Amino acid sequence: MTDTKVSLGPVTLATPLVAASGTVGSVVEFTSTTDFSKYGAAVVKSVAPEPWEGRPAPRIAPVVNGMLNGIGIQNPGIDEWIVSYGDQVADIETDVWGSVVAHDVDGFGRVAAAMESVPFAAIEVNLSCPNLDGLPFALDASSTAEVIASVRAATERPIGAKLTSDAYNIGEIASAAVDAGADWLVVANTVRGASIDVATRRPLLSGLIGGYSGEPIRPIAVRAILDVRAALPDVPIVGCGGVSHADHAVELMLAGADAIGIGSAHFADPRIATKIMRGLERYARRNGIDRLAELKGAYEPW
Numbered sequence: 001m002t003d004t005k006v007s008l009g010p011v012t013l014a015t016p017l018v019a020a021s022g023t024v025g026s027v028v029e030f031t032s033t034t035d036f037s038k039y040g041a042a043v044v045k046s047v048a049p050e051p052w053e054g055r056p057a058p059r060i061a062p063v064v065n066g067m068l069n070g071i072g073i074q075n076p077g078i079d080e081w082i083v084s085y086g087d088q089v090a091d092i093e094t095d096v097w098g099s100v101v102a103h104d105v106d107g108f109g110r111v112a113a114a115m116e117s118v119p120f121a122a123i124e125v126n127l128s129c130p131n132l133d134g135l136p137f138a139l140d141a142s143s144t145a146e147v148i149a150s151v152r153a154a155t156e157r158p159i160g161a162k163l164t165s166d167a168y169n170i171g172e173i174a175s176a177a178v179d180a181g182a183d184w185l186v187v188a189n190t191v192r193g194a195s196i197d198v199a200t201r202r203p204l205l206s207g208l209i210g211g212y213s214g215e216p217i218r219p220i221a222v223r224a225i226l227d228v229r230a231a232l233p234d235v236p237i238v239g240c241g242g243v244s245h246a247d248h249a250v251e252l253m254l255a256g257a258d259a260i261g262i263g264s265a266h267f268a269d270p271r272i273a274t275k276i277m278r279g280l281e282r283y284a285r286r287n288g289i290d291r292l293a294e295l296k297g298a299y300e301p302w
């Protein structure tokens with residue numbers, strides 16, 4: 001039997017798979033859809049200090065084997081979220097992580113403080129949404145540090161900082177997040193993208209530019225993981241981007257990820273985690289690997 005446990009510093013996950021934020025709703029609604037023991041953790045959709053309406057339709061579109069989304073992080077705000085789902089989180093056997101988002105630094109801390117009443121095993125910080133000045137926090141090291149420090153002051157729970165591969169200096173941003181108190185890094189979120197229908201000449205998203213995800217972004221995720229691993233050899237990484245098969249998960253681990261986020265693949269197959277775990281165990285058996293954690297960073301350089 002392969003040992004599937006992986007460590008993210010202060011937490012140990014039963015499997016390396018993490019259901020990525022925004023692709024499994026509140027997690028509570030998703031538990032009846034699939035076998036949740038296949039996930040080491042599942043992340044709720046990002047929640048803000050107040051309700052966000054999100055962008056008008058169209059806000060999701062398939063593009064070249066991947067998908068564009070410009071949902072605008074529609075969410076009910078943390079107070080309403082707790083009323084609707086807070087009590088049910090304790091019944092979920094897999095670890096559930098909160099995900100905080102806000103347009104200003106204090107807002108992140110307020111949401112994290114409110115989440116203290118919910119038994120989340122960790123708090124993920126979505127640094128990839130635009131701040132009030134317009135640019136995502138995760139494009140700038142000092143903005144990233146301020147946000148993480150605000151969440152760190154609000155909670156003693158483990159913190160994952162969710163970065164963007166759009167940052168060319170992602171290693172520097174990752175270091176700023178860790179220095180400010182993040183326990184691990186999530187590498188990464190969607191990639192900025194856009195598409196236009198040549199027949200109607202209309203953009204596929206009402207907001208024109210959105211987040212691109214799914215298989216085509218996997219090489220970008222691999223590159224971002226390599227960059228962060230080079231900057232921070234010992235900090236835990238949840239690699240995320242373009243994983244829909246066990247081989248993809250292995251690829252991200254070989255690049256340096258400890259655990260693997262599964263996002264868009266849930267839309268094609270809500271039971272994808274079961275297939276990926278079966279494939280990972282088969283890969284381990286065939287390659288004489290006792291512990292999946294051995295795969296981390298184990299690529300062979302030329």
Ligand SMILES: Cc1cc2nc3c(=O)[nH]c(=O)nc-3n(C[C@H](O)[C@H](O)[C@H](O)COP(=O)(O)O)c2cc1C
Binds near residue numbers: 242
């Ligand atoms: C429809 C949709 C909604 C998403 N919403 C969020 C969100 O609320 N918070 C967040 O941190 N990431 C969000 N993401 C990003 C995913 O968690 C993930 O990081 C990204 O899609 C890359 O992984 P993938 O290629 O496996 O989908 C969303 C992605 C999609 C496709």
